[in-house]
Amino acid sequence: MTDEMPITEIVHALAASPDFARDGVCFAARPSGLYRSCDGGHTWQPAYNRSEAEKALLTSAVALSPHFAVDRTVFAGVRGAIMYSEDAGQTWHTVVLSSPPPFVSVLAISPHYAEDGCVFAGTMEDGVFRSGDRGAHWAAWNFGLLDLNVLSLAVSPDYARDQTLFVGTDSGIFRSTTGGRAWREVDAGPEGMRSTDFAPVLSLAISPQYMVDGTLFAGSESLGLYRSSDRGRTWQRLGGDALSGPINGIVLDPQYPARPRILVLLHAALVVSEDNGATWNEWYPDLQDDQALTCVAAPLGLENGSPLLVGTTGGEVLIVQERFFKE
């Protein structure tokens, strides 16, 4: 970390280039702005080209195009606006969202961004904004979204066909099968529990084979980790006491479910399973006393020894290269 990033900061979000193995590009969203690294997260520079006199631009979300190697597109969420760059963060365009200014909590890009140009921004209090023209214009599409406090967002890998995405909110999960234009409640939670009893959903992860297996994971604030294998209709709790506390992030192996590795980010630990959630192993990073883990990115998947980028409440980005799994 460079001196521009005071230690009191928090890393809200991390995003890595799909071509990370070759270019080592990754971004970190922090209250003092967006930071870029071109060496796999070892050194960081401010991504916004601003004079020091200007006020820090609180950045709460970041997402990279799935075709980043070609289109060099990055989106960043700042208070009341979305910024996007088409040259890997050298220059930026700003699109102001409707007033009063929303707080962008999460950004997600369509897996078929090159063709459909769809980007989604989840906000606190204002629901989901959607752009269908590569970020140039944004509109709120919240029909049926009864809770406008969006904490997490996941887009189906087969989005071009099924137009499906999920959002995790303060009061549970909502699903859209209309490309984010309309939402329906998803009954998430333990058996016998109504959807409205569900805790805030901090993280969501969709299986890369969602179109076949219909599998979706949801990490809650206080009820643990849940998996649905029927597109959100029914849910099973995983991990039991091993996964108590807020689930801040979930990463699935790119080869899931053929290789059923799951990584879960807890408040102070990384917990992994290589048998689809049947058993779990914890790993505790070396954190300062008052720090916690906030977000995670696995740019090279869940291979033994491949780097994991982990954001902390202290503003640091840890590079974890452990051998979590049996060979």
Added chain:
Amino acid sequence: MIPPFMRKPRARVMQPTVYTNMERVVFQPATYRGMQRGIDQLVGAIRPTLGPRPRVVAIDHVDYHDKTPRLLDDGGAIARLIIELPNRDADVGAMLLRDVLWRLQQQVGDGTATAAVLFQAVFQRGVHYIAAGGNARRLQTFLEQGLRDILEQLNAMVVHLSEREGLARIAETVCYDPPLADMLGEIFDIVGEFGRVEIRPGRSRELEREYVEGMYWERGAVSRGMLDGDGQLRTDLEESAILISDLEIKHPQQLYPPLALVIRHNIRSLLMVVGEISDSAIGFLLSNKHPERLRVVAVKTPGHDKEQKAWALEDLAVLTGGHAFVQAAGDTFERIRQEDLGFARRAWADRYNFGIIGGKGNARQLRQHIATIRAAFERADNPNTRNLLRERIGKLLGGSATLWVGGMTQREIDERVERAKRAATALRGALREGVLPGGGVALWNCRPTLEARARAATDPDERAAYRILAEAVAAPIRTIIANAGFDAFETLAELKRHGPGYGFDVVRERVVPMAEAGIYDPAIVTKSVAYVAITSAAQALTIDVMVHHARPEQAPLPNLSMPKQL
């Protein structure tokens, strides 16, 4: 059990029609004969409209100035316009069926022609059986038992559609207007079963739609002076407090406590919902207008009666997290606290409506509140209550769509609006209860089960009921095929050869797999048709005597064409 042929024939053949001073009493067989004649006349008028290739019925206009007949292809509208038959015996049968069809139209928006054909088939065959000595009451019981089998069969065939194309196909089966059906498919794909959709006459030839974010109520600002005069006459409030009440504000002093509260808490926008507000109170608000410090817009409590107003207050309170002040409970603003106010990210008002976007109520409570209203909707029998509850849910879901229906002439626009409304009702039903193979195939597919039940039955009345139903469920598909100009006998024989899952596509003029062809009807329509037609026909079969009251002497109609002659 006495077989029908051994039962003593009833004396109905011998009973004369009895005239009294005031009434005419009609006995069997004149009762059945008269009713049958009326039913046949009404069904004859509606039958040509059944199917995707309907023919048109011309109805003489009631308005004596306008000699142009109305051209209709909608069974419900035709039934509604036939208000009396000259023969009073026939009139009883026709009006009985008319009432059944109109209620069906009101409830599910479609299916009247199918119901008419089915009703006629059951009634006609039932009369034959009863005339041969069958027992009407026992036949009614077994027809209703057979109806349960039909509904069970239909339930097993139900599939659920949700994507836009499927919904558009459903809409097309009702409105026969592909561009309109496509747009309705898109709208309902977004708004869903309970979504708020307004269908209005358009001002052009085109179809246009608009989606409105948030929820709104039909009550505008109480004074234009409260609206921004930028040409739109609308005020938008950000991070607004919402004062929720149905209180009658007679004096400006009543407004002091809430205004003092919002100023004390540095709130910059206030949407005030009140039952009534006097001119002096409005004047006080306008004369103390300081938009840089506080923007205030007052609107009246939505709703046309006490119950609707109470619902609106409850919904606003849950949505915004505020407390409703209710006149009937003796509430006043005197001790108002900050937590009594609701809040929203945005609120707006214009001359006709006010709305809220991003209410800051508890989302869990809102979801529970909607679930409670949905449960009340499911329980409600009264169509008006169901409509009101559905509208209420639609509002709370946080968005609405408006469809403007255009056309070449005002008459075309009106008819298209009517068709769009019927298609919308059918789409809501399809979203709620799924769909069934269309074109009369679903009912026809019930036939093997009914035939098997007839074979297994030991009671003659039971056997007769199942045979009547097995024949009657084929009547709609026969009519559709015949209306399209094909031979029903040959076509049905071909359908039998193909087996289950196939139907006749009248438009493409060939037998097709129904699922692949996407020919569906809303399940609620088909099931309601079966239920309404069979129970009503079974009940009509139990009518043994008709009593006609003497009609008062009618005054001659005024000569409405007189002004023209002058």
